[in-house]
Structure formats: structure tokens, C-alpha cells
Amino acid sequence: MARSDPSTRSRLTRAGFYDVEKSERFYSALLSEPAIGDVDVNEFARAASPDDALLGLLRLAEAVRTDGRDDGVGELAAAWTDDPELVRRLITTLGASTGLVDHVVRHPADWRLLAGDEGTLLLGRPGCTPAQLRTALLDAVGADPAADVPVAAGGGEEQWTALRGRYRQLLLQLVADDSASLQPTAIVPEVARILADMAAAALEASLAVARAAIGPEHAKVRLAVIGMGKTGGRELNYVSDVDVIYVVEPAGPPGSADDDEVREIGTHLATQLAAACAAPSTEPALWAVDAALRPEGKNGQLVRTLDEHRHYYDHWAKSWEFQALLKARPVAGDAELGQAYYEALNPLVWEASRRDGFVDSVRAMRTRVTDNIPDRDVPQQLKLGPGGLRDVEFSAQLLQMVHGSADESLRAPNTWDALEALKAGGYIGRDDGAELDAGYRFLRVIEHRLQMSRLRRTHLVPTDPHALRSLARGVYPIGSESRTGDRLEASRKELARRIRVLHQRIFYRPVLAASAHLTGDEATLTTSEAAGRLAAVGYADPKGALRHIQALSSGVSRRAAIQRQLLPVLLEWLSNGVDPDAALLGFRKVSESLGTSHWYLRLLRDSGVAAERLTTLLGVSRKITELLLDRPAAVAWLDDPKALRAADRHSIAAEGDRTAARHATVDDAIGAVRSIYTRELLRVAIRDALALGEPNDVTVELSMIAEASIATALTTVRRFAGDPPSAGFRFTVVAMGRLGGAEVGYDSDADVIFVYDPGGADAAAAAEYANRLAGDLIAALRAPTGNAAIALDAALRPEGKNGPLTRSLESYANYYREWSQPWEAQALLRARTIAGDFDLGAEYEMLIEPLRYPAEIPEDAVRQVRRLKARMESERLPKGAEPARHLKLGRGGLSDVEWVAQLLQLEYAHVVPGLRTTSTIRALEAARDAQLIGTDDVHELVAAWTFAGRVRGAMVLWRGRPAASLPTEGRDLEAVARLLGYPPGSGRIVEDDYLRCARHARRVMERVFYG
Structure with missing residues (x-):
């Protein structure tokens, strides 16, 4: 086929090749290889990088041809026609990993390992258990898997090479399955589990080589290798340092070897083990064995006895070291010693959160990790950056360590298992848990594809267009809507944003820091000492408090589970109030009112302020408690600065007018107005009790909502009062006293007077109509309902309670001219029009101007x-x-x-x-x-x-x-x-x-x- 054939270039382009000109030359060369048949270009479309797959296949064909083994060329050529599934796996694998291309070129026969049963090689295969992987790698170094202490056939580079080669063969099979999967996010936990088990098997085989390297002396010690980090959690990625801790003990009875000798032999074994995995050799290193998580880090002894480990963690360990222990697991060496280490130190993990400053130290460590990322790398950092893998892992681990002392279901070293347990126990919401899980899976797939490509440790998403495109094609399997770099980056950045929001919501919960100080008994509230503890922190009726607790937390519902999680902390916060018993009763009533609402307990659990604010309010204000019981949904305001913001008079009045207009009776319409007034009264009271505004703003805001409600109520009353006595009839409400001064308190009556203008109507008819308006307004705003009342008080009118309820403007003028007393002029100092016909109010204020601001006041x-x-x-x-x-x-x-x-x-x-x-x-x-x-x-x-x-x-x-x-x-x-x-x-x-x-x-x- 001619290299310049336009149809070939077109097919290469459609198949996803990036450098079409170069690929056309390689494709032409491939077709001339005797080990390769007539390759359909479309087969390359499955690969993450068709260019790399083509070049890799060409290199493999050349290696098979020059290998010199019997009929290697023929076998590969036959497979090309007889086993199309193997061909697909081969192309997909070579296009996913140039690192594995290098391996099959070094070991041309290994392509045969990609022949599998129904497309499965390692994933889902019964032969992929930890024991079987251990056997495979011990066999590779000539050690007996059944021996109590396996020893390799030798301790030099030959065994290193054999170990690394067999490990790469297993990796080749795993990558074949992983890269060909149509659901990579579904299988990523299993892939990570197999990688961790392969690492554990490699450590076991490396230890067997180390024993052979140092000779019979190894028999004097027992060495256990403790997997840490992702190895310990069985969630390893393709290329990562394998974190370990070493525990050593004498193999014989006490005194059979002195401490120095035990440590010396143990150190030699650990050093040789690490060399088998990573020292320079003819076969590339697997990964670095990192013991930096040991006591005292890199400055500490490489190996320690179990007692030395205990002593260190009992006396010197920092909070982050207990967090690291969460994933500790015996992975190689003396199983009995490894289990003893686990049983001795794992309980300390679940006590660590009660250390002073534990939560703050974990938060600070996460912040330091982020701050130490070079600025240029932050946008591309998949692991450590904001919204990256560490945000998910730290969120889960902090919740586990704080709540795990009381809830053993949370004691899972694996992030996926931990998220599931946290979700099942109500520690994170179902939707939040599902989003974290899905996000974590997606990021781990990206991580795997990144590291799979060159078999190098990296967490930086590439910016090079070709590399990013190949990464996207590896993440999104063939058949996806789009496999472009732009799509991948847009999805990743949006996902990082959502993960960061969830992380900050979970990681900085006030409930966490408070929960961390609770003992197991305090956290469960189920012991006989619970009543005594409640009495000690201020509950006057601890038995009654326990009844409330039982009512809130008994049962197997998710609601009860979340209450059990929250109550220990909330009880402590409630006890800080002035009346803990009343506050707890209020909390129970509010919770029962909202118990079926999905958002309520989630808000208390996840919000940075809502739970603490609610307990504060319930502890100092019966008024707010009563209002919340009428409007429990207002609890949602506690997490929303906008919802707590003061409304303006115009918007309240406009809402009242709209709402009242929808009702067909005056009672219902005024009820709607009063409902708005009560809601705004609660809003002001919450801001006041939480000191969210200036103290002097409260009276102004209370006056404003009263004015707006009176104005809307008057409009409503007039709507139902029938036609006025004349078209020109006017009516206004003038505020007096504290309302006139905009100085209303929670307990203030609303002092007012009523002014009307007949507008040409019969005087008696106008007076009767005005009195009806005023009377209906007073009655409607005072009527006993479920909403707060506004007590209109017209006692400051001329002649007080003995005078007419309403007067015309002319009547006021006559009265003030003939009968006004000095005290009435004093009362008029606060007169201010607030409702009705404001032009009439302005005329009234002009009328009283000489009275309240006299040119001269007699002595x-x-x-x-x-x-x-x-x-x-x-x-x-x-x-x-x-x-x-x-x-x-x-x-x-x-x-x-x-x-x-x-x-x-x-x-x-x-x-x-x-x-x-x-x-x-x-x-x-x-x-x-x-x-x-x-x-x-x-x-x-x-x-x-x-x-x-x-x-x-x-x-x-x-x-x-x-x-x-x-x-x-x-x-x-x-x-x-x-x-x-x-x-x-x-x-x-x-x-x-x-x-x-x-x-x-x-x-x-x-x-x-x-x-």
C-alpha cells in the first residue's frame, strides 16, 4: 500500500491518530512485518493513544522476529487471525502504556499472557486472590510459598530480575483488563485492591530474597512488614511509593539474641528488601519502598520491636501519625507478629481524636499540603490540590477518627469502604456520599491512566494537547460521547469544585471538633453514668433529658442514626445555655416538627454554623423557641446569611399586598399579613440573639416590619369594607409613641391615631365608615391566631379613651385650637404618618407643626x-x-x-x-x-x-x-x-x-x- 494513499490517511484520522503523517509510515512498515497480518486501522480506535499502540506493535513485531525463539513469529501471526479478542487487548494495552511496550520488547514472549478467558485476565478471576499472587511472586524467586519462613533460591540480582519480571507480567495482565473496560469507574476499587495485593506479594518475595542475601542469620529474628497508606488500605495506584513500617522481634526465646543484634539483622533484612524492589538492576525497579512513616520518620530507627513501637505511640506520636495508622495492615513477613502490632496499635487510632487540638492539627496539615504545592502545579494537581484526591481522603479519615471510637462500623482502612460506612451511618448525606464516591472513582481512574502511560509516579494532569487527548481517550472508553481533552478538563475542574465544596463543608464542621473531645461513653449516651454526666454539665432534670434523648435517637431509622451522631455534641452545646433542660425540650420539639424533612439533620450535621446557632438560640430565648415551633423551617436560615438579612419596608409591604390579594376573606387575608409579620419578627429576633447586627438596628427593624404590616392590613381592610362614602374619602394612620419614633421593642404596643377626610361625604356616614375601618384594623391585628399580634393602641388620641376613635382633619384642627394640653403637644413630637393616604398624613403633620414645635413655650x-x-x-x-x-x-x-x-x-x-x-x-x-x-x-x-x-x-x-x-x-x-x-x-x-x-x-x- 502506498504511503501517500489519501484513503489511508483518512482512515488513520478517523481512528484517532494524532500524528497522521508519521503513523502512515509506521502503518506501512507494520504491514510488511511477517508476524502481523492485515491490520484493520479501526482496531486502533479503542486505544488511548493509537500512535503509541501502532509504534508499540511495530516494536513488538520486530522484537518477536529477532528474539530467536521457535516459531514466535508464527504464533503471533496466527493469533492475529485466530484470536481477534487477544489482538484487541494487545492493541489497547500497548496504546495505554509505553512502559509496558518497553517490557514486552524486552520480553517478547509475554504478549501471550494477554490471551484470557472471556476477556478477563486478572480482574474477576478466581486466581487473583492475595494468596495466589503471593505464590506467583514467591515462585518467581524460587521460594516455597508453603514454608513458614520462605527463603529465595538466591539473594542477588538474578532473583531481583525474576521478581520484577513476574510482577510486570501480572501488571501487563491487569492493564489489559483495566484499559479495555467499558466501565473504568466501576472497576477502579478492584484494580486498586489487586495492585495493593501485588505490592504485598512483592514485599513478601523481596523479603524471601533478603533472607537469602544475609544467610542463616535471618533465622534469629522475626520481621513483620506493615503496609501503610494506600498499600495498607488496599487501594494502591499503579506507580506509588509503597509505605511500610518494620517490626522486629527475636525468633527464639527471650535472651536468644540481644537487642542490638536483633535490630542489626532486622535493619539488614529491611534494607535488602527495599533493594530487591528498587535498586538499580537490568530489570527496571518496581517502586520505592518508603519507611518514612515509621516513628521519628527518616531520623528514626528503620526497625523497632513491638514494645518500642508501643512506647513511641503512647508517649511521642503526633496526631498525623495516628491518622496514618488508620490504614496500617500486616502485608508481609511474620504474620503473627504483624497481627500483634495491629492489635496493639489500632485501638490508639480511635482514641487519638480526643487529644488536645487533634481536629485543628489535621486541618492544619491538609492546609500545609495544599500551600506547599508550587503555584504553577496547583491547577493540574490531581492528588494534593483543592478538590483533589486528598480532599476526599482527609474528609473521610477525619470523620472516621472522630466518630469511630463510638461506631466500629467506621473502622475501614479503605476510602471506598469508609465512604460507604459514613453514608450508611448518616455521617455524610446520601447524595454527598454518592458524589464523593463518584468523584473519587473518576479521579482515581485519571490517576491510573496517568501512571499507566509511562509507568511513572505522577499526579499532574498534562497540558500538552497530545498527552491530554491520550489521557482523555484512556479515561473515556470507546463509545463514549466524547473522548477529548477539553471534555476531560472541563469535567475534572467542575468535579474538583464540587469536591472542594463538600470537603470544606465536612472537614470544617464545628460538630467535628466538639465530637473529638468526647469519650466513647459520652459519645454513645447509653451507659448508666449518662444521667450523672448530664447533671454534671448543668441539666436540672437528667432523667427527663434522657427521655428526650431516647425519643430523638431510638430506632433504626437514618434520622435516629444521625441524631445519635449529633446529640452528644448538641447536648454539650445546649448545656452551655442558661436553661439546658428547656433548650433540650425545644430541640426535641423542633426536631419532631422537622424530623421527616431531609434537609434538617443534614443541615445540623454539615453546616459550619447552623447547629451551634440553633443550640445558642434555644438556650437563651423562649420567645425564639416558640416562634421556631410555629415556623420550624426557619432553622434553614441559620446557615444562610442572605436569609437572615433584614428586609426593607417596601418589600415586606409589597409581599403582604400580593399575598393578601390572593385570599377571599378578610380573616384569611389579614392572617397572611400577620404570618409575614411573624416571620420577619423571628428573623429580627434571631439576628438580635446571635448579635448579627448593630444593637440599635433592632428597634428600627421592629418598627419597620410593624409599619409595613399595618399598612398592608389597612389596604386589606379597606378592600373588604365596601365602597367609601365618597370618591374623595381619605384615611390615614399616624404612628405615635415608640412606633412614631421607630423605637419599637418586642413588647411595645403600636400607638396610633386615625385621621380621615370625608371628601365631600355626609359627616355621619364618613365618621361611621372611618370608625369601621379603624375598628376592623385593630380587631384583625389583635385577633387570637397562630401568628404574632400587633396591638394597635389609640389611647393617645384627643380626649384619650373617652374621645372618638377617629376624627376628621377638621375636627383635629378644632380640638387643637380650643382644647389642646401641653402633654398632648409633647405626645405629638413623635407623630409620623405610616399607612393609608399619605397626602392626608402630610396635611395632618402640617396642622400639628405649630403645636409640637411652638415658637415659644410658656413657662x-x-x-x-x-x-x-x-x-x-x-x-x-x-x-x-x-x-x-x-x-x-x-x-x-x-x-x-x-x-x-x-x-x-x-x-x-x-x-x-x-x-x-x-x-x-x-x-x-x-x-x-x-x-x-x-x-x-x-x-x-x-x-x-x-x-x-x-x-x-x-x-x-x-x-x-x-x-x-x-x-x-x-x-x-x-x-x-x-x-x-x-x-x-x-x-x-x-x-x-x-x-x-x-x-x-x-x-x-x-x-x-x-x-
Whole structure:
């Protein structure tokens, strides 16, 4: 066939050849080889690198032809026509590994090993057990597999060569099966298992060679080889250092050999073993035998006795060394000694997590590994980089070591088995576990294909287009939708991103660090001492607590399994609250409300903050607990910064309008409005209790959601009230008091007045319609339902409760002109339109402007204000209340500060525009700026006013109901302290701080107000 035949080039291109011009020459040369028949170019399409497969086949044909063995050429030529399956395996193998091409060129007869039964050579074959692999490699060095202590026929390079050659033959068969598989991710655990078993067999054969090398002296010692890392976990890759630890003991009775002699012989054996595997020889090395994980690392003794190992791990080992022990397994040498090592040291793995700083040290080690990768390699690092193999392995190992002390099902040295156990036990979610498993398999297939290619240790995904294309064709079998490098890199990078997210979610769980400190009994909570432990950490009713625990964790459901995992830590966190018993009861109720929701326990287990936040809230706030029981789905907010963010008035009102409009009755519509109000009230309370915002923002946010809800409720009431008495009828709601000042607390009534304009309607009809609107609005917002109420209070209207509920604008004008009292002008300082017809509200505010900001206030009016303040202190202070502790009416309380601000407004707002505000703090700041009051005085007043308001809010959150005074009981004070951001145990400090702050404010008030 002519080398320039266009049809040949076209077929080579379709088959996937990269360098078509060169391949055409090689193809032409191949067809002239007597050992090769008429090769169909399409056969090469299966190979990862058709170019390498073609060149490899050409080299093999030449090697067979020049080998000189009887009829080697004829056998290969016959196979080409008689065994098409062998041909396919041969081409696929040669195209997968140039390293194995080199092997078959050195050993031309080994191509025959690719003839298998129904396409299986090692994978799935009964002859691939660890024992059979051990036999194959011991036979290769002339050692008796049945001997108690196998010794090779010699201890030199001849045995090294035989061992390495037989190992490569096994590897050739394994690569043939692996590279031809249509489901490489399905078989990768089995491939890794066989590679580990082959390594163990090679170590056994190498030890037999080492015994022969040192002669009869070897009989004085027993040497066990402990596999570590992926060898120990039976999940080895194609080319990796084989990590080991050596244990040595005298072979005879005590005293038969001194310690120095035992160590010397053991060291000689270990050294010769490593040489058999990796020393320079005519046959390439298998892999390096790495003993760096031994005690003291490379600076430590190569071999140690079992007692020396015990002593080291008992006294000196670091946390990472116990993590390494997780995969330790006897793999070669004296089996009894190896088992004794395992039984002595494996239990230490499951105690290591209780060491101080264990979790942090593991996390720090993972970070150091990532930080030490050269910047240029990070994007291509398959093993150590972010989202790489180590992220999966470290995630699994940390979970195993933290929870494995209580759950023996997690004690698996193999990553795939560990992921399955963690998923089955609820330590990771089913979907997360499946994604980690699938991702790990895919990355391991890439790793295997990388190392298979040149039989070299590497974890860097190539950037060279040809190499990347070949890698992709090896990862994606023939028949896949696409086998391109672009597809592989896009998939790998997206997979790394997802693995990194899962790793960080799992690896940095707060639950992990807390669980690590628990003993086995504490982790299981099943011993008779559990009640005593609960009492010791603060539960007043430990028997009741155990009942809650049993209700939450009994049974065989996944929900119960996850609760058993979480509860030991959550109980400790709940015990840090002020009332652990109430908090645990609240947790049980919330859990029972959400127990069937798939996301709830997953959130508590996986979130970086949700579980700790929930236990904090339940431990300090009955109010939040009650609201969560009504809206348990709000627990999801605890992990979502956006969900906890304060909403604005416009969006709340708009949502309320949309939601209410969907309902056909006024009760249902107002119920929807109140549901939104309750939801936003809970959102504010959670942020407040968790200190996620500024303290002074709380009153503003509470005022805002109240305003928005009142506005939406009024729109709804008007929709169902029928036609107004005239087209021009207008109605508005004016906020007064704390609502008018945007200073609402959790316990505040919503002080309002109602204003209407008949708009040309009959006066009686307009009054009746306005009263109906106001009455329906008050009733609807106060009605007993499952949602929080808004208590509208119109007592600050003219004539108080004896006056009409609503007035027209004209009626207000007449009243203020004829009957207004100084206290009413003071009340009007906080008047602010919040709902209804805002143009009418603006007219009302213009009407009251001269009243609340008078050009001049008579002295007798000032005296009246002062007398009213004094009378209020003496008459309205509840009987038995301590004046120093009452938060509103007491000395230095809210009222003291507000009356100072309001008197300054009445006296000076006409000439100081900054005083024309409904806000207490802004009024004081404006007075300070106008030099009407000293800076230090304003500081004292604002501090006391803020402190009193925060204490009132904290008491509502803690008790679930208002409290008028600073509490005296220690637990109440402690709750207030926690909610105000003080450290635990600061209840009395809060008391002292408040009383001192109030005293200072009282002195300012008396000097400024009465001065």
C-alpha cells in the first residue's frame, strides 16, 4: 500500500491518530512485518493513544522476529487471525502504556499472557486472590510459598530480575483488563485492591530474597512488614511509593539474641528488601519502598520491636501519625507478629481524636499540603490540590477518627469502604456520599491512566494537547460521547469544585471538633453514668433529658442514626445555655416538627454554623423557641446569611399586598399579613440573639416590619369594607409613641391615631365608615391566631379613651385650637404618618407643626411638663417596684431620657431644625450639636436609654413575655448578659453596669430637666 494513499490517511484520522503523517509510515512498515497480518486501522480506535499502540506493535513485531525463539513469529501471526479478542487487548494495552511496550520488547514472549478467558485476565478471576499472587511472586524467586519462613533460591540480582519480571507480567495482565473496560469507574476499587495485593506479594518475595542475601542469620529474628497508606488500605495506584513500617522481634526465646543484634539483622533484612524492589538492576525497579512513616520518620530507627513501637505511640506520636495508622495492615513477613502490632496499635487510632487540638492539627496539615504545592502545579494537581484526591481522603479519615471510637462500623482502612460506612451511618448525606464516591472513582481512574502511560509516579494532569487527548481517550472508553481533552478538563475542574465544596463543608464542621473531645461513653449516651454526666454539665432534670434523648435517637431509622451522631455534641452545646433542660425540650420539639424533612439533620450535621446557632438560640430565648415551633423551617436560615438579612419596608409591604390579594376573606387575608409579620419578627429576633447586627438596628427593624404590616392590613381592610362614602374619602394612620419614633421593642404596643377626610361625604356616614375601618384594623391585628399580634393602641388620641376613635382633619384642627394640653403637644413630637393616604398624613403633620414645635413655650407649660413627669414617677411606678431597676419609669430609665429630649424639642425645635425629629437619639444629638446640652451628658443619656431598651428586649426574648424591671434572679440576669453579648457568668456584671449607667443618666436628667 502506498504511503501517500489519501484513503489511508483518512482512515488513520478517523481512528484517532494524532500524528497522521508519521503513523502512515509506521502503518506501512507494520504491514510488511511477517508476524502481523492485515491490520484493520479501526482496531486502533479503542486505544488511548493509537500512535503509541501502532509504534508499540511495530516494536513488538520486530522484537518477536529477532528474539530467536521457535516459531514466535508464527504464533503471533496466527493469533492475529485466530484470536481477534487477544489482538484487541494487545492493541489497547500497548496504546495505554509505553512502559509496558518497553517490557514486552524486552520480553517478547509475554504478549501471550494477554490471551484470557472471556476477556478477563486478572480482574474477576478466581486466581487473583492475595494468596495466589503471593505464590506467583514467591515462585518467581524460587521460594516455597508453603514454608513458614520462605527463603529465595538466591539473594542477588538474578532473583531481583525474576521478581520484577513476574510482577510486570501480572501488571501487563491487569492493564489489559483495566484499559479495555467499558466501565473504568466501576472497576477502579478492584484494580486498586489487586495492585495493593501485588505490592504485598512483592514485599513478601523481596523479603524471601533478603533472607537469602544475609544467610542463616535471618533465622534469629522475626520481621513483620506493615503496609501503610494506600498499600495498607488496599487501594494502591499503579506507580506509588509503597509505605511500610518494620517490626522486629527475636525468633527464639527471650535472651536468644540481644537487642542490638536483633535490630542489626532486622535493619539488614529491611534494607535488602527495599533493594530487591528498587535498586538499580537490568530489570527496571518496581517502586520505592518508603519507611518514612515509621516513628521519628527518616531520623528514626528503620526497625523497632513491638514494645518500642508501643512506647513511641503512647508517649511521642503526633496526631498525623495516628491518622496514618488508620490504614496500617500486616502485608508481609511474620504474620503473627504483624497481627500483634495491629492489635496493639489500632485501638490508639480511635482514641487519638480526643487529644488536645487533634481536629485543628489535621486541618492544619491538609492546609500545609495544599500551600506547599508550587503555584504553577496547583491547577493540574490531581492528588494534593483543592478538590483533589486528598480532599476526599482527609474528609473521610477525619470523620472516621472522630466518630469511630463510638461506631466500629467506621473502622475501614479503605476510602471506598469508609465512604460507604459514613453514608450508611448518616455521617455524610446520601447524595454527598454518592458524589464523593463518584468523584473519587473518576479521579482515581485519571490517576491510573496517568501512571499507566509511562509507568511513572505522577499526579499532574498534562497540558500538552497530545498527552491530554491520550489521557482523555484512556479515561473515556470507546463509545463514549466524547473522548477529548477539553471534555476531560472541563469535567475534572467542575468535579474538583464540587469536591472542594463538600470537603470544606465536612472537614470544617464545628460538630467535628466538639465530637473529638468526647469519650466513647459520652459519645454513645447509653451507659448508666449518662444521667450523672448530664447533671454534671448543668441539666436540672437528667432523667427527663434522657427521655428526650431516647425519643430523638431510638430506632433504626437514618434520622435516629444521625441524631445519635449529633446529640452528644448538641447536648454539650445546649448545656452551655442558661436553661439546658428547656433548650433540650425545644430541640426535641423542633426536631419532631422537622424530623421527616431531609434537609434538617443534614443541615445540623454539615453546616459550619447552623447547629451551634440553633443550640445558642434555644438556650437563651423562649420567645425564639416558640416562634421556631410555629415556623420550624426557619432553622434553614441559620446557615444562610442572605436569609437572615433584614428586609426593607417596601418589600415586606409589597409581599403582604400580593399575598393578601390572593385570599377571599378578610380573616384569611389579614392572617397572611400577620404570618409575614411573624416571620420577619423571628428573623429580627434571631439576628438580635446571635448579635448579627448593630444593637440599635433592632428597634428600627421592629418598627419597620410593624409599619409595613399595618399598612398592608389597612389596604386589606379597606378592600373588604365596601365602597367609601365618597370618591374623595381619605384615611390615614399616624404612628405615635415608640412606633412614631421607630423605637419599637418586642413588647411595645403600636400607638396610633386615625385621621380621615370625608371628601365631600355626609359627616355621619364618613365618621361611621372611618370608625369601621379603624375598628376592623385593630380587631384583625389583635385577633387570637397562630401568628404574632400587633396591638394597635389609640389611647393617645384627643380626649384619650373617652374621645372618638377617629376624627376628621377638621375636627383635629378644632380640638387643637380650643382644647389642646401641653402633654398632648409633647405626645405629638413623635407623630409620623405610616399607612393609608399619605397626602392626608402630610396635611395632618402640617396642622400639628405649630403645636409640637411652638415658637415659644410658656413657662407655666414647662412647669406643667415637669410636674407631670414627677407625678408619673410617683403614681405610675408599680407598687413594690424598685425605682432604680424599673426600666421605663425608674431612675435613669427610658422615660427620664425621653422626657429630657422632648422638653428640649418643645423649647428649641422652632429655631433648631435638627430637633424636628421623632427619634429620641437624633433629638439628643441635635441638641448637643446646637450646644443646648453637653456632649458627656448626651453620652450618658444615650447609653442609659440604649441599655434599658436592650435589657427590655432581652427579657422578652428570654422569658417570652415582657418584664418591666431589671431582674434580680441570677438566671434571668445571666440570660440578659448572654443576649447582650457578655461572656458566660456575667449576670451580676450586667446588673452593676446597668445600675451605674442609670445613676449617671439620672443625674444628668435632674440637672437638665429640672434645672
